[in-house]
Amino acid sequence: MFSKQLIRASYLAPRRLVAARFVSFTAESQPRIRLGSEAPNFVADTTQGKIDFHNWIGDKWAILFSHPADFTPVCTTELGAFAKLEPEFTKRNVKLIGLSTEGVDSHNQWIKDIEEVSTGGSKFGFPIIADSSKEVAFKYDMLTESDFQNINSGVVFTVRSVFIIDPAKKVRLIMTYPASTGRNSAEVLRVVDGLQLADAKGIATPIDWSVGDDVIIPPTVSDEAAKAKFGEFKTLKPYLRTTKAPK
Incomplete structure (x- = not known):
């Protein structure tokens, strides 16, 4: 050897x-x-x-x-x-x-x-x-x-x-x-968390997101559907709405 x-x-x-x-x-x-x-x-x-x-x-x-x-x-x-x-x-x-x-x-x-x-x-x-x-x-x-x-x-x-x-x-x-x-191993873990949450709950994650932070409601979801699915949410712009991360 x-x-x-x-x-x-x-x-x-x-x-x-x-x-x-x-x-x-x-x-x-x-x-x-x-x-x-x-x-x-x-x-x-x-x-x-x-x-x-x-x-x-x-x-x-x-x-x-x-x-x-x-x-x-x-x-x-x-x-x-x-x-x-x-x-x-x-x-x-x-x-x-x-x-x-x-x-x-x-x-x-x-x-x-x-x-x-x-x-x-x-x-x-x-x-x-x-x-x-x-x-x-x-x-x-x-x-x-x-x-x-x-x-x-x-x-x-x-x-x-x-x-x-x-x-x-x-x-x-x-x-x-x-x-x-x-490389940043913590970033890889963070991305896994974001991907798995997005797959499970139909959301997107914003810049620098980490577990527990607010998430983004996709623009394809109407306000009515967002209310029914996520409850309360914030409208920052018509295309940018945030809500608590669903569990």
Whole structure:
């Protein structure tokens, strides 16, 4: 097994692209990922065994987030933050799964570092996908423009992307971060709360909304229907009405 030093060095040094199952990675064959589209399915090895992604999601929500390589500093802090928040996601019927372009053995060594520096020694609970072929990165369009141009001939790293996927396997949120900027795990949790409340109660959430704040009544709901459904509400503009968050 490679030492941590060798693994880190392999990330910094040029690497040969691992042969993929695709005949070619072309723009024409790349799935179009939009909000509301079906999350592409895949079969992959993870730190918790081989999974069929759609079967793994089951009847729950899922959050898929990607990393360029193991033993990278920003990603180590991010995975640790998500690990600490995992109980809150579980309460909301959400499963977490990470992704990196290294193999499972490397992931398992990286998890030891994450547990040491980012989780306070708590066990790291969710799987990390081994995407050395870049298949998942391609299917989910996680690549920068320059990386995509080199996907068949050069070193390729995944963009640091986040996807929230609902139980119907529909993509509900896409966020992509540059390598230098860490993600906000609390924001991902906040969005899950907003999406689930909107789905359940037919409302929208305003800027900087958090659980317990007032929500927005959609313009498609008449005043009469809003009164019957939500009770009292405030009319700030004919198109902007707020009410207490329904329970």
